[in-house]
Amino acid sequence: MLKKFFQGLIVVLLLVYLVFAVAFINPKVDVDLLCSEIQIEVVKNHGISYLNEDQIRSMLGRSQTNPLNKRMSTVSIESIENTLKQSKLIKSAESYKTVDGKLKIKIYQYYPILRVISDAGNYYVDSDGDFMPVPKKFAAHLPLATGAITEEYAKNQLVIFARFLQKNKKWNEHIEQIHVLPNRDVELIPAKGSHTIILGKIENYAENLDKLELFYKKVLDQAGWQRYSTINLKYKNQVVCTK
Numbered sequence: 001m002l003k004k005f006f007q008g009l010i011v012v013l014l015l016v017y018l019v020f021a022v023a024f025i026n027p028k029v030d031v032d033l034l035c036s037e038i039q040i041e042v043v044k045n046h047g048i049s050y051l052n053e054d055q056i057r058s059m060l061g062r063s064q065t066n067p068l069n070k071r072m073s074t075v076s077i078e079s080i081e082n083t084l085k086q087s088k089l090i091k092s093a094e095s096y097k098t099v100d101g102k103l104k105i106k107i108y109q110y111y112p113i114l115r116v117i118s119d120a121g122n123y124y125v126d127s128d129g130d131f132m133p134v135p136k137k138f139a140a141h142l143p144l145a146t147g148a149i150t151e152e153y154a155k156n157q158l159v160i161f162a163r164f165l166q167k168n169k170k171w172n173e174h175i176e177q178i179h180v181l182p183n184r185d186v187e188l189i190p191a192k193g194s195h196t197i198i199l200g201k202i203e204n205y206a207e208n209l210d211k212l213e214l215f216y217k218k219v220l221d222q223a224g225w226q227r228y229s230t231i232n233l234k235y236k237n238q239v240v241c242t243k
Contacts, residue, residue, distance in 0.1 A: 035067040035075055036101040045111035050135040051089055056107060059084060067103050075103065088132050114162035115142045118149040118180075127166070129159040143172070147180035157202050164205065171209065185234065193225035200234030208233040215239045 038060070040053045060066045065083045067075040077095050084093040084107065095105040110132045112124035124132045124142070131151070143165055145158055158178070165172040177189035180202075188197040199208050211233050220227065232240040 033072045033101045035070050035072055035097075035103055037103070038068060039102055039104045040107065041105070042107045043109065045109055048111070049109065051107060051109055056084065056105065059087060072097055072101060080105070089135060091126075112142060113166045114145055114154075114158060116145045116149055116154050116158070118146060120150055125154055125159050125162060127163065129155045131155075143175055143178055145178040145180065148182045148184070149180050153180070153184075161202050161205055193220070195225075195228050196230050198230060198232040198234055204234075211239055 038057065040056050042049055042051050042053065042056070060068075060080070060083065063083045065076065065079045067080065075097065077097070080095050080103075081093045084090050084105070089109060090107055091110045092108045093105060094108075095103060097103055110124075110126040110128075110130065112132060113127050114125040115134075116123055116125060121131075122134060124134060126132055131154075143162060145154070145162075149158065158180075161178070165175060174190050174192065175188050176191045179187040179189065181187065184201060186199040186202045186205075188199050190197060197212060199205060212231065215231065228241040228243055230242040232242075
């Protein structure tokens with residue numbers, strides 16, 4: 001009998017807890033309450049931020065979804081998030097209302113890993129292979145890709161190489177520029193030395209960079225980094241150099 005009493009008591013306490021939990025997580029907003037404040041958080045990517053609060057407020061101010069001084073009951077979270085996501089600089093947006101008349105917005109930015117400058121366009125490529133415009137008053141220290149680059153080539157080939165560079169600090173710091181020739185051979189401009197690296201087809205980057213690393217250790221570290229003008233890696237099991 002006592003066991004059943006305690007079991008019943010536990011059930012009642014759980015129900016009371018659930019009622020309070022739901023009320024706390026989904027507080028009822030006064031329908032006549034006006035939106036008095038918009039609180040914005042722009043989440044940085046690896047310390048990079050090319051958007052700020054004022055820019056987000058400006059986006060809302062120019063749209064019909066601006067919630068400030070409107071009744072909270074008429075403020076549409078979905079419309080606000082959709083308005084913000086129209087910007088090609090914003091990957092996603094999360095927002096919610098508070099019981100004291102505030103709207104909180106969290107902005108997630110795209111994370112660029114490559115800058116492309118070609119006849120076909122001038123843009124950043126993000127880690128998912130999506131394109132984003134170059135923001136004003138913002139410059140990220142990223143590998144620069146130039147030459148005969150189509151959007152398809154940037155999205156499918158270059159982004160794979162850019163992801164590799166992002167994950168490999170040594171190569172990311174060493175390679176400053178990726179130049180694509182009309183035949184799709186790739187040249188690399190290093191940060192150190194006065195030579196040009198002829199990588200060949202970008203699909204072979206892993207094998208060819210292994211050859212380059214070995215060549216640096218066995219030859220250039222002893223002969224000097226100014227010895228050659230070109231280092232050609234495109235031939236299998238060979239490194240062909242020009243003085």
